């Protein structure tokens with residue numbers, strides 16, 4: 129028996145290896161990682177869903193790309209040997225490139241892949257196609273796609289959602305009230321992209337509360353309040369937070385509480401924003417009564433919230449979910465607008481930070497930039513689409529769509545290549561994707577397990593898990609870097625993505641560019657040396673690669689002082705201006721005005737995401753991140769119970785539905801079967817389902833219970849073209865016989 133430490137997206141763990149087999153896994157002592165998710169690793173690794181050999185769809189094996197895509201997902205998959213598979217894949221890539229050009233190779237391959245930064249599958253696949261000369265890439269992400277773009281416009285960088293945060297050290301003892309739009313659901317603190325050594329968010333919250341911070345949670349669901357926290361709960365209608373933010377800002381202005389000096393010195397375009405708040409531009413003063421009617425909450429609750437934020441130090445936060453909705457850009461811009469009116473941006477414990485409730489280690493306060501990442505190889509002859517426009521691309525190649533004030537021509541993808549993502553989990557309107565997925569000539573997937581995407585490929589290559597190869601892992605948000613030793617031999621004939629691409633690049637004549645002459649060990653040493661030098665340049669002594677290997681974990685020293693978002697800008701707006709046209713926080717954006725978008729005005733404003741959707745007795749469905757897995761990873765293990773649908777007990781009673789029965793959730797795009805769970809801890813008219821269950825598809829009814837069977841893939845707006853999964857209207861009915 130040997131005990132070794134390694135890392136996954138859901139935390140650091142100790143692995144108990146017996147006779148070369150992974151026997152058990154438990155959280156790295158003191159890490160606070162979730163024992164249930166960590167403990168499921170052996171089951172994932174040895175799952176009967178593992179792909180053990182390369183497979184080719186029977187008709188594709190017979191006829192090649194001329195087989196057509198109709199049988200994807202239903203044809204038999206035939207096991208073949210590696211050489212045969214690699215020869216076919218290399219020849220097919222060359223054929224599509226030569227016949228249609230580089231943009232016909234769609235390899236954006238969105239997805240979280242595994243922890244471990246060298247073997248990060250999505251980085252590997254894009255590097256491989258970059259080395260080949262180019263491909264169609266995907267830009268942005270599903271997590272904070274709208275935020276990225278609006279923040280780049282109004283703050284000059286997406287830092288405030290991608291990494292920078294006012295740290296909890298700065299909140300505790302300074303912040304009088306923390307207002308959390310979208311709440312602080314502890315389930316989201318179980319994971320960090322890249323994996324973390326510390327999962328201490330509940331402690332941070334408790335410590336802040338103990339030092340006097342009062343929490344106000346705005347969410348339709350009370351489980352977005354951590355257990356034991358005495359928070360004020362306000363339950364708005366989904367998609368209406370923007371109206372509340374604007375009304376609070378307007379209330380501060382009318383009470384004379386707006387920080388005019390801050391607005392003057394640090395923002396641009398506040399005049400037009402304030403005029404809008406007061407109704408001078410559209411005749412509608414954004415009063416508390418106005419917002420209360422839109423959000424369907426008590427005006428008095430909003431008045432009390434206004435009282436609370438009118439004095440003292442106020443931290444505002446919004447979960448990432450809030451911008452994963454129609455006009456999601458506006459929600460984030462409105463929060464910045466409210467914070468600007470309060471004037472505490474850049475001060476200890478004040479201003480705003482995005483995502484305290486969305487991911488582990490946000491505000492944990494670690495030195496950034498010390499975790500390696502695999503560099504790309506450019507994308508010379510390629511092109512890029514916004515990540516969530518994949519179905520549009522497949523349906524309307526050649527069409528021009530607006531994006532960020534300019535235009536993108538959607539390419540004609542003939543070969544889809546995916547490694548490290550599961551689009552039949554993450555994309556919206558999966559029945560639409562399933563129809564359009566038949567169109568490309570060839571689809572190739574590297575996977576560990578038979579996901580819905582792997583099942584719908586022509587060629588499937590089995591990939592190792594991070595326990596079957598060596599790597600270096602970590603995340604900038606957390607103060608640890610891990611050497612991740614190979615713990616067990618590959619299961620079946622699985623190979624790491626790097627070895628697969630190396631073999632393909634040898635066949636395609638691009639090996640030198642792709643590998644740079646390095647194998648796994650040489651890459652790890654090279655990537656680490658690069659970070660060690662970067663650390664040294666900042667006066668931090670990092671271990672040598674050999675020492676890192678020996679010691680397994682390097683604990684990075686803590687920063688000298690708590691991080692405060694936009695502190696340098698606050699201190700000296702002329703010396704450290706923002707990278708916006710004005711150098712200031714843009715409360716009216718001349719650039720966005722110049723884009724002249726029909727669906728997005730140039731200042732934070734209320735736009736109704738539900739407009740045009742008559743209620744017709746339907747529900748708003750929130751598809752939330754799963755409590756017990758990471759996206760669709762672990763969905764093939766025993767952690768996956770029946771997919772559940774949360775509904776208020778009174779709504780269920782009114783419809784004659786009872787707890788525990790199977791229901792059909794139906795929308796304009798499709799339907800899914802789920803088990804009904806009634807609760808009293810949510811507002812009426814709203815439902816929650818978890819993302820992650822493996823989509824089974826079928827005839828318009830997903831028996832797998834994936835909420836993306838019913839979501840719509842409309843965009844947030846023509847500015848970002850991001851996912852708007854949370855704007856989803858559904859109906860629910862009892863199912864008598866389960867198909």
Ligand SMILES: Nc1nc2c(c(=O)[nH]1)N[C@H]1C(S)=C(S)[C@@H](COP(=O)(O)OP(=O)(O)OC[C@H]3O[C@@H](n4cnc5c(=O)[nH]c(N)nc54)[C@H](O)[C@@H]3O)O[C@H]1N2
Pocket residue numbers: 238239240241242247248249270271272452547548549550551553554555556574575576577579591592593594625751752753758759760761819835836839853854
């Ligand atoms: N309705 C709705 N939809 C959503 C969301 C929502 O809130 N609502 N959230 C969205 C968000 S924020 C996200 S980030 C996405 C997540 O979507 P994804 O990132 O696509 O989801 P994962 O299940 O993490 O998919 C990763 C896949 O990579 C595989 N994999 C892991 N390691 C390796 C490896 O080393 N090699 C290879 N070849 N494969 C590997 C895993 O088995 C898994 O199938 O979903 C989005 N979809």
Ligand SMILES: Nc1nc2c(c(=O)[nH]1)N[C@H]1C(S)=C(S)[C@@H](COP(=O)(O)OP(=O)(O)OC[C@H]3O[C@@H](n4cnc5c(=O)[nH]c(N)nc54)[C@H](O)[C@@H]3O)O[C@H]1N2
Pocket residue numbers: 270271272309310311313315316317318319346347348349352364365366367368369447448449450485486487488750751752753754755756757758759854
């Ligand atoms: N356990 C676990 N944790 C995860 C993940 C996972 O798969 N599993 N995925 C990670 C990833 S990739 C991401 S991007 C983050 C996403 O982080 P988030 O986007 O923050 O996560 P969600 O669960 O979608 O939403 C958080 C809460 O927002 C509330 N909410 C939704 N819509 C509204 C609204 O309109 N108004 C208000 N006031 N509240 C609303 C919901 O009740 C929900 O519980 O989570 C990360 N954390």
Ligand SMILES: [Mo]
Pocket residue numbers: 270271272
């Ligand atoms: Mo995400």
